[in-house]
Amino acid sequence: xxxxxxxxxxxxxxxxxxxxxxxxxxxxxxxxxxxxxxxxxxxxxxxxxxxxxxxxxxxxxxxxxxxxxxxxxxxxxxxxxxxxxxxxxxx
Amino acid sequence: xxxxxxxxxxxxxxxxxxxxxxxxxxxxxxxxxxxxxxxxxxxxxxxxxxxxxxxxxxxxxxxxxxxxxxxxxxxxxxxxxxxxxxxxxxxxxxxxxxxxxxxxxxxxxxxxxxxxxxxxxxxxxxxxxxxxxxxxxxxxxxxxxxxxxxxxxxxxxxxxxxxxxxxxxxxxxxxxxxxxxxxxxxxxxxxxxxxxxxxxxxxxxxxxxxxxxxxxxxxxxxxxxxxxxxxxxxxxxxxxxxxxxxxxxxxxxxxxxxxxxxxxxxxxxxxxxxxxxxxxxxxxxxxxxxxxxxxxxxxxxxxxxxxxxxxxxxxxxxxxxxxxxxxxxxxxxxxxxxxxxxxxxxxxxxxxxxxxxxxxxxxxxxxxxxxxxxxxxxxxxxxxxxxxxxxxxxxxxxxxxxxxxxxxxxxxxxxxxxxxxxxxxxxxxxxxxxx
Numbered sequence: 001x002x003x004x005x006x007x008x009x010x011x012x013x014x015x016x017x018x019x020x021x022x023x024x025x026x027x028x029x030x031x032x033x034x035x036x037x038x039x040x041x042x043x044x045x046x047x048x049x050x051x052x053x054x055x056x057x058x059x060x061x062x063x064x065x066x067x068x069x070x071x072x073x074x075x076x077x078x079x080x081x082x083x084x085x086x087x088x089x090x091x
Numbered sequence: 092x093x094x095x096x097x098x099x100x101x102x103x104x105x106x107x108x109x110x111x112x113x114x115x116x117x118x119x120x121x122x123x124x125x126x127x128x129x130x131x132x133x134x135x136x137x138x139x140x141x142x143x144x145x146x147x148x149x150x151x152x153x154x155x156x157x158x159x160x161x162x163x164x165x166x167x168x169x170x171x172x173x174x175x176x177x178x179x180x181x182x183x184x185x186x187x188x189x190x191x192x193x194x195x196x197x198x199x200x201x202x203x204x205x206x207x208x209x210x211x212x213x214x215x216x217x218x219x220x221x222x223x224x225x226x227x228x229x230x231x232x233x234x235x236x237x238x239x240x241x242x243x244x245x246x247x248x249x250x251x252x253x254x255x256x257x258x259x260x261x262x263x264x265x266x267x268x269x270x271x272x273x274x275x276x277x278x279x280x281x282x283x284x285x286x287x288x289x290x291x292x293x294x295x296x297x298x299x300x301x302x303x304x305x306x307x308x309x310x311x312x313x314x315x316x317x318x319x320x321x322x323x324x325x326x327x328x329x330x331x332x333x334x335x336x337x338x339x340x341x342x343x344x345x346x347x348x349x350x351x352x353x354x355x356x357x358x359x360x361x362x363x364x365x366x367x368x369x370x371x372x373x374x375x376x377x378x379x380x381x382x383x384x385x386x387x388x389x390x391x392x393x394x395x396x397x398x399x400x401x402x403x404x405x406x407x408x409x410x411x412x413x414x415x416x417x418x419x420x421x422x423x424x425x426x427x428x429x430x431x432x433x434x435x436x437x438x439x440x441x442x443x444x445x446x447x448x449x450x451x452x453x454x455x456x457x458x459x460x461x462x463x464x465x466x467x468x469x470x471x472x473x474x475x476x477x478x479x480x481x482x483x484x485x486x487x488x489x490x491x492x493x494x495x496x497x498x499x500x501x502x503x504x505x506x507x508x509x510x511x512x513x514x515x516x517x518x519x520x521x522x523x524x525x526x
Contacts, residue, residue: 001363006363009364034336041368064252065331065334068267068370079255081237082218083131087135088134088136088365088367089198090364090365091365
């Protein structure tokens, strides 16, 4: 079962603005970019051509793995606004 | 609004088992605690394996077995050691009346706890994110939400594993990737009777699988299966540093364990109805944050109260919430919210099994980090190899089979390795049983 299919089981109310704000200059020099692998929702993707980290925050499961694994400790991580983000119907 | 008009006795940040246990305890004493929950309802952001424990839940809700939305009473605990394609399963089945836990759906159960808290007199404010704590002269005096500032004599921090609020006031350092596990899970819908047949249980009876090895051989991680009424929760938790620069994706480990020949038949033809992820604090005793200060206490996952050796978390959350609630009631009766008074929470926690158990296992994670490539790989595989040998019928004399097994065992791990492993285990057992 691929990730898109897994994520399609979830109810999301996305915000207009991202609650995940990486410090892009740190991402450029980051050797591991561990957030990309660790994120259980595949939120992060490295755009080689643009030399920047793409953040598909709408898919975020709000677990916090990226915040802790960020080697540069420079990911500005907040919870989405009160009415926004993922809603678990089971949990 | 001024401090006077926007002030209450107690604010609890987070509507999970810890926060709601605190809320119920305080409300029953006649106060009106306010619970601030960021989800659209209590439970809507909460994820676990998982089970709630009868003993701890009864402490807060004595008749929950009659009134709470429960799935199944867990009567069987299976420990499955998974090789690449084989497995050894050890199983313990309770006398059903002695079962100690229930599977629940958190979106239902946490919501029920919130309703019980409301009935007792608590106020639940949903869809509200607490941005920061308000500090005055080194005392926590309230909270700042997206919209407004609210003041309280005591703030109970129950904002979960990420606890940005504990971090704000310097109660905890940044969690390191090795001190937290990332858990991913799927809830798979299956007919109730199919679940009963596959897990050999009756209606309302549940079965838990603890999964060792499999897609996590040589990694510090464990899998789990819980049975719900008409669905199965299957997932795994893996220490976050295992995912650091390794190219391993958590959901791929989950897919792999789901397809293990021992587990695949259990979930066959089921439909995944929810995927989820959550962090589990696994630093244990040595990584516990500061638990109380002037005008503030920290409970549950926010306080990193998890006993990962026994898969316990919700019980520690509920009981820490209850103890914090009782401490708050005492502080209110004295009208004294100083750190000295609230340190009663620390003392009561220390007296309870919560801190005793965490202390008992204080060295566990150090040993596991040190030895994971052996304990979580070599020995798991060897257990399966032993039973493969023991059950083999191949014309080779048994004495030769035994001798080959022992020779390979020693050769592959080496005498030094075996001695070092044995010594680590002995030291660990000593620290668990003696001092």
